[in-house]
Amino acid sequence: xxxERPALYEMFDERFRAGRCMNGDADLEVLYTGCRWAEGPxxxxxxxxxxxxxxxNDRMLRWDEATGAVGVFRSPAGHTNGNTLDREGRLIxxxxxxxxxxxxxxxxxxxxxxxxxxxxxxxxxxxxxxRSDGSVxxxxxxxxxxxxxxxxxxxxxxxxxxxxxxxxxxxxxxxVADCFGxxxxxxxxxxxxxxxVSDTGAGCIRVFDVREDGSLSDGQIFATAQDRxxxxxxxxxxxxxxxxxAAAMDDGVHCxxxxxxxxxxxxxxxxxxxxxxxxxxxxxxxxxxxxxxYSVVMAVTxxxxxxxxxxxxxxxxx
Numbered sequence: 001x002x003x004e005r006p007a008l009y010e011m012f013d014e015r016f017r018a019g020r021c022m023n024g025d026a027d028l029e030v031l032y033t034g035c036r037w038a039e040g041p042x043x044x045x046x047x048x049x050x051x052x053x054x055x056x057n058d059r060m061l062r063w064d065e066a067t068g069a070v071g072v073f074r075s076p077a078g079h080t081n082g083n084t085l086d087r088e089g090r091l092i093x094x095x096x097x098x099x100x101x102x103x104x105x106x107x108x109x110x111x112x113x114x115x116x117x118x119x120x121x122x123x124x125x126x127x128x129x130x131r132s133d134g135s136v137x138x139x140x141x142x143x144x145x146x147x148x149x150x151x152x153x154x155x156x157x158x159x160x161x162x163x164x165x166x167x168x169x170x171x172x173x174x175x176v177a178d179c180f181g182x183x184x185x186x187x188x189x190x191x192x193x194x195x196x197v198s199d200t201g202a203g204c205i206r207v208f209d210v211r212e213d214g215s216l217s218d219g220q221i222f223a224t225a226q227d228r229x230x231x232x233x234x235x236x237x238x239x240x241x242x243x244x245x246a247a248a249m250d251d252g253v254h255c256x257x258x259x260x261x262x263x264x265x266x267x268x269x270x271x272x273x274x275x276x277x278x279x280x281x282x283x284x285x286x287x288x289x290x291x292x293x294y295s296v297v298m299a300v301t302x303x304x305x306x307x308x309x310x311x312x313x314x315x316x317x318x
C-alpha cells in the first residue's frame with residue numbers, strides 16, 4: 001500500500017494558522033522538472049514569466065504563465081545563481097561563473113555592475129537585493145569556486161566571504177558586512193531600514209540596520225537552524241504581514257513571525273534552494289528545489305521585489 005503524502009503545511013505556532021498562512025492550494029504544482037540544480041526564480045510581471053537558473057547546466061530557463069511552456073532564456077549563462085529585478089524592471093543576475101553581478105537592459109544587452117572589490121576578483125556572487133535608491137546589495141560566498149560542478153574551481157582573491165553594495169551613482173563597490181561563514185540570500189524589510197542576510201555556513205539569519213549612507217550596522221541573529229537539524233538557509237522573502245519566508249533546503253520553506261519565531265513551514269519533496277513571489281496578486285509562491293520549479297497559490301501576499309513605493313502589479317489579462 002502506498003504511503004500517504006505528507007501535508008503541504010506544517011504548523012508550529014497558532015500564528016501560522018491565524019495569519020492565513022495555511023490557506024491556499026492543498027498541494028504543490030510542478031511547473032518543470034529536469035534541472036541539475038535549480039536556483040534564483042524571479043517573476044517578471046510585464047511578461048508573466050518566471051526566469052530561473054539551472055546552475056550546473058549553465059543555463060537560465062523561463063516558464064510562461066499564460067501557456068505553461070518552458071524554454072531556454074539564456075545559454076551559456078555564466079553559471080548564474082540568484083536573480084532579482086530593479087525598479088525599472090531590469091533583470092539583476094549573480095553570475096557565479098563569470099564572478100560578477102550584471103544587469104540585463106531592456107534591449108537585451110548586459111551591463112556589468114560589479115566584478116571586483118579593491119582590484120580583486122569577486123568569489124562567486126550568489127544573491128542580490130535592490131534598494132529603492134537604486135543601490136544593489138549582493139552576497140559573495142565561495143560556492144562557485146570550490147569545485148567545477150556549479151562554476152569553475154579557483155582560489156579566492158579576496159580571502160573572505162562578504163556582502164557588498166554597489167553605489168547607484170558612482171558604481172563603487174563597497175564592503176558593507178563581513179564575518180560570515182557563507183553569506184547567501186538577502187532581502188530588505190518593507191521600510192528598507194533593515195537588511196536580512198542568511199548565513200548558510202553559520203546556520204543562521206542575521207539582520208542589519210541600514211544607515212542613511214547605505215552602510216550596515218553590526219548584524220544581530222534573527223533566527224537559527226539549530227532546532228531543525230535538516231535546515232540550511234538559502235534565500236529569503238517577506239510577505240506583506242511582515243513574516244519572513246526562508247528557503248531551508250531539506251527542511252522545506254520556513255515561515256518566521258516578525259519576532260523571529262518559527263511558526264510553520266511548507267513541506268517540499270526536494271531540497272529547497274530559492275523562493276519568489278509572483279502572479280497577478282503576488283500571492284503565488286514559486287519554489288526552486290533541486291531539479292524542479294514548483295508553485296503554490298496562497299492566501300498571503302508577498303512584498304514587491306523592487307521595494308516600497310512601487311505601484312502594484314496590474315491584474316492578468318494583458
